[in-house]
Amino acid sequence: MGNKLKKVFSKEEISYGGKINFSNQESYENFMMALETVQEEGGSVRVKGVDSVETLIRKGNSEYLINENNKIYDLVVAPSTDEVSFELDTACGKKMLIFNRYLINKGVVLQTSQNAIIFLKIFLEKDSMKSNISYQIHLEKAKTIKELTEGYYIVLSFFNLLFRDDIKRLENGIDIKSIKMYFVKSIEAYKKLEYVEKEFGVTFVPKVLTQNEDSWMDLEELYLALKEKEVIRLNAKVNDTETTGMKINQQIDDIKVGSAIDITFITKIYYSLWDVKITLFSANLLSNAIIKEINESSDGEIKILYGSEDSRPMYISYMGFKTEEEAKEEMKEIMNHKADYLNALTVLGYINKRKSKENDYINNELE
Secondary structure, three states: OHHHHHHHOOOOOOEEEEEEEEOOHHHHHHHHHHHHHHHHHOOOEEEOOEEEEEEEEEEOOEEEEEEEEOOOOOEEEOOOOEEEEEEEEEOOEEEEEEEEEEEEOOEEEEEOOOOOOEEEEEEEEOOOOOEEEEEEEOHHHOOOHHHHHHHHHHHHHHHHHHOOOOOOOOOOOOOHHHHHHHHHHHHHHHHHHHHHHHHHOOOOOHHHOOOOOHHHHHHHHHHHHHOOOOOEEOOOOOOOEEOOOOEEOOOHHHOOOOOEEEEEEEEEEEEEEOOEEEEEEEEEEEEEEEEEEEEEOOOOOEEEEEEOOOOOOOEEEEEEEOOHHHHHHHHHHHHHHHHHHHOOEOHHHHHHHHHHHHHHHHHHHHO
C-alpha cells in the first residue's frame, strides 16, 4: 500500500530526450562539429549522414519511444530560440519589433526574422557586457514604398529607444548618430516617393531603387517643383536661338539689336523615375537674352535672333505644374514676380541650401 501511495504522489519529473543514429563515424564527427559551430557562432548548419532520429520520454530509469523517423533527408542543427518583442511609438503609429533570442558561448544574440525588410542583429558579450549592432537592408522584401517607409520608421524608433540623443558614438566605435541620420534621410526620400505616387497615381517597386542613381535627382526636382513650389533654375547653358512660339515681354518699339529681353514660354518636362514615366508642364522665363539680329520676312513675320554675353550668360528658370492650364495661369503672372525667377537656384543649389541649414541646426545642438 505504501509503495502504491508513493507512486501516486511521486515527484519524479518526465523529461524528453532523443537518439540520433549516424551512417558512419565521419557523419558523427560532422554533427559534433556542427554543434560546436552553432554554440560558437549561432546560425544553422546542415548535416549529412543521419540515418534516423528517435524521440523518447524518460521517467526515472525508464525510457519510452514516442516517435521514430528513419527517413531523414536533411537535418539542420540550430540554436534554440525564444521571442523578445518591443512595442514602439513610431511616426506611423504603434508597431511591434520582434527578435529571436538565443545563446552562444560568448553571449546573447538577438536578431530579427530573415524575412525582415531591415535585418537587425544585436550581440551582447557576457564577459565585458559590451554590445554590437549590425543591420542589412533588403529592399526586395518590401512590397510597397509605404511598407518600406514603415520598416525604416520602426528601426529608427528602436534606435531612439536604445540610445539617448546625446549618445553620438558607442564604445566599440559605431557612429550611432550617423546611423540614425541615415534612416532619417532615407525616410525623407521614401516619403517623397509616396507623394509622387499619390499625385500621379503611379507605383514604384522598392527592389529597383538601388538602380539608376539619376532618378533620385529627378525625384528631388519633382518634389521641389510640385510640393515646395520652388522656382528652379536649369543647369543647361542656353546658346543662340530664334524665337518660336515664345512671348517677348517688351514693347515691340523697344526691341533693338543689343537690347536685353525677357522671354516666357511653356514646355513639357519628361521624367523617367525607375522606368515610371511622368510629365510636368513648366512656365519658363529666359533671362539675359541679348538681341543680335532682327529680320522681317516678305510675309511680314519678324524673326529675332538672340544670344548671351560672356559676362551675363542666358539661363532658364521655371515653375512646374501637373496640368497645362496651371502653367498658362502662371504665364499671366510670371512677370509680376520676375525676381523669384531671377534669384532661383538649381536643384543642387536647393539641396546644398537645405544641408547648410541642417548643419547649422546640428552645430547649435552640440554647443
